[in-house]
Amino acid sequence: MPKLYLTDTFVFGARCPAGKDQEIYWDHPIGADGHIRNGSISGLGLRVTAQGAKSFIHAYQFNGKPYRRTLGSTVILNVGSARMAVRDRAQKLDAGENPDFEADTSRAHLLTVQEAINHYWESHVHALSEEYRGSFTQLTAQWLKKAPKIASRRGHNVRKRYTDFGSMFADRPLSSIRPLDIERYQKQFASPYVFNNALRHVLALFNWAIRMQLVDMRNPCHPIRARKVIRRRRDYSTEQIRQIAANIFCPVVEAVPESGTLTGYAKRDMALVKGHASVANDQMLELCNFMGILFLTVARPSDLVRAEFDHFDLEALVWHKHNTKGIKLSHSIYEYAYRSVPIHPRVAAMVQAQQQRWPDAKLLFPSHTDPNQPRDNFRKGLARFKALPGVPEYFQLYDLKRIAISMMLAGQGVSHEAISHYVDHKGNLTTTMIYDLGLVDPMRPVTQRLGELLGV
Numbered sequence: 001m002p003k004l005y006l007t008d009t010f011v012f013g014a015r016c017p018a019g020k021d022q023e024i025y026w027d028h029p030i031g032a033d034g035h036i037r038n039g040s041i042s043g044l045g046l047r048v049t050a051q052g053a054k055s056f057i058h059a060y061q062f063n064g065k066p067y068r069r070t071l072g073s074t075v076i077l078n079v080g081s082a083r084m085a086v087r088d089r090a091q092k093l094d095a096g097e098n099p100d101f102e103a104d105t106s107r108a109h110l111l112t113v114q115e116a117i118n119h120y121w122e123s124h125v126h127a128l129s130e131e132y133r134g135s136f137t138q139l140t141a142q143w144l145k146k147a148p149k150i151a152s153r154r155g156h157n158v159r160k161r162y163t164d165f166g167s168m169f170a171d172r173p174l175s176s177i178r179p180l181d182i183e184r185y186q187k188q189f190a191s192p193y194v195f196n197n198a199l200r201h202v203l204a205l206f207n208w209a210i211r212m213q214l215v216d217m218r219n220p221c222h223p224i225r226a227r228k229v230i231r232r233r234r235d236y237s238t239e240q241i242r243q244i245a246a247n248i249f250c251p252v253v254e255a256v257p258e259s260g261t262l263t264g265y266a267k268r269d270m271a272l273v274k275g276h277a278s279v280a281n282d283q284m285l286e287l288c289n290f291m292g293i294l295f296l297t298v299a300r301p302s303d304l305v306r307a308e309f310d311h312f313d314l315e316a317l318v319w320h321k322h323n324t325k326g327i328k329l330s331h332s333i334y335e336y337a338y339r340s341v342p343i344h345p346r347v348a349a350m351v352q353a354q355q356q357r358w359p360d361a362k363l364l365f366p367s368h369t370d371p372n373q374p375r376d377n378f379r380k381g382l383a384r385f386k387a388l389p390g391v392p393e394y395f396q397l398y399d400l401k402r403i404a405i406s407m408m409l410a411g412q413g414v415s416h417e418a419i420s421h422y423v424d425h426k427g428n429l430t431t432t433m434i435y436d437l438g439l440v441d442p443m444r445p446v447t448q449r450l451g452e453l454l455g456v
Contacts, residue, residue, distance in 0.1 A: 240392060299423075
């Protein structure tokens with residue numbers, strides 16, 4: 001880009017070279033005639049487009065980032081007024097102020113919702129935890145969602161039942177948002193958890209904008225009340241527990257049909273059916289191994305997802321549980337204790353089955369696409385498991401731990417202290433007690449004996 005001393009005569013005759021979309025001439029002490037002139041301003045430039053449009057620009061750095069802003073057209077400004085404007089902006093930069101933030105005060109009132117969200121993200125949200133950023137982008141700003149490391153079509157056919165806040169009011173001025181708009185956005189969410197989470201993000205957005213004096217208004221989220229969340233216990237009867245255990249340790253496998261002497265399209269269709277049954281059986285068997293280990297070790301699903309084959313001593317029947325909530329060995333943030341817990345011989349058999357399934361993997365349950373990464377979910381297999389007879393629709397993987405602890409408490413009389421250590425609760429007995437499902441059947445002999453003593 002050429003550097004020349006800008007004059008009104010030069011600006012009038014400046015042209016964009018052929019073959020270019022635009023050309024920028026930067027103000028410089030040396031003029032077109034080679035003489036040195038006084039009064040040039042660093043950062044001032046003249047942009048000339050191929051269509052003949054001309055405007056003055058200012059290039060500067062603020063907070064270590066380069067910026068380039070348009071000052072105005074040459075029809076409105078001449079070289080002298082452009083230099084004066086750049087000189088005023090340079091004084092604000094020296095004082096540590098953003099010249100564009102205060103140069104046009106009307107922009108604060110015309111600040112759109114999308115611009116405010118982008119500013120909020122850059123100044124605050126991007127430094128928060130990954131979980132918070134993911135929730136914020138999902139509910140408030142889909143365009144800021146982080147791209148996956150590996151491009152795939154996973155979730156491509158999933159259709160959301162809601163529109164994020166930023167997309168719904170993208171071009172609306174931030175100051176024009178009213179409580180009725182917030183109410184319309186919140187009506188999309190049927191779940192009270194998602195409703196309160198979305199309200200929390202939008203409330204924080206407007207609190208930040210008011211605190212930063214981007215808008216002068218009352219927070220439109222204040223009239224909206226958060227929904228009351230009632231947590232319901234997912235209790236299980238003894239018969240349901242027995243049926244769940246039977247489905248886990250004796251999994252139902254779909255029969256693979258025989259192709260026989262089929263030919264043509266019938267043979268092709270039969271091959272597709274056999275392939276589907278084989279995949280379904282493989283997913284079910286691996287899910288049952290996962291749930292069986294959870295059931296017999298009273299472990300968290302997150303502990304088992306990160307478990308490695310080297311953590312299991314199959315001869316001594318011991319599992320060294322790493323990366324749990326154990327007590328620190330020292331003040332170092334990198335050193336943690338691990339809990340060694342005994343395992344059932346059936347657990348050892350399931351670990352061996354997984355090792356035969358994934359001979360080259362390090363993790364006990366690796367991802368199918370990348371064996372070095374843990375498997376993230378069992379969504380399809382769990383849906384098939386819930387469809388089995390005797391399995392409640394509200395069944396969750398974490399309930400296996402609750403069921404096992406409840407059986408220990410009510411059926412075997414194991415002390416709370418022993419269970420707290422076994423399941424890695426850091427000695428919190430209150431946490432252990434809430435896992436009691438309140439099973440009724442173990443208490444029936446007590447009721448019967450009481451009736452006999454009273455002669456009823």
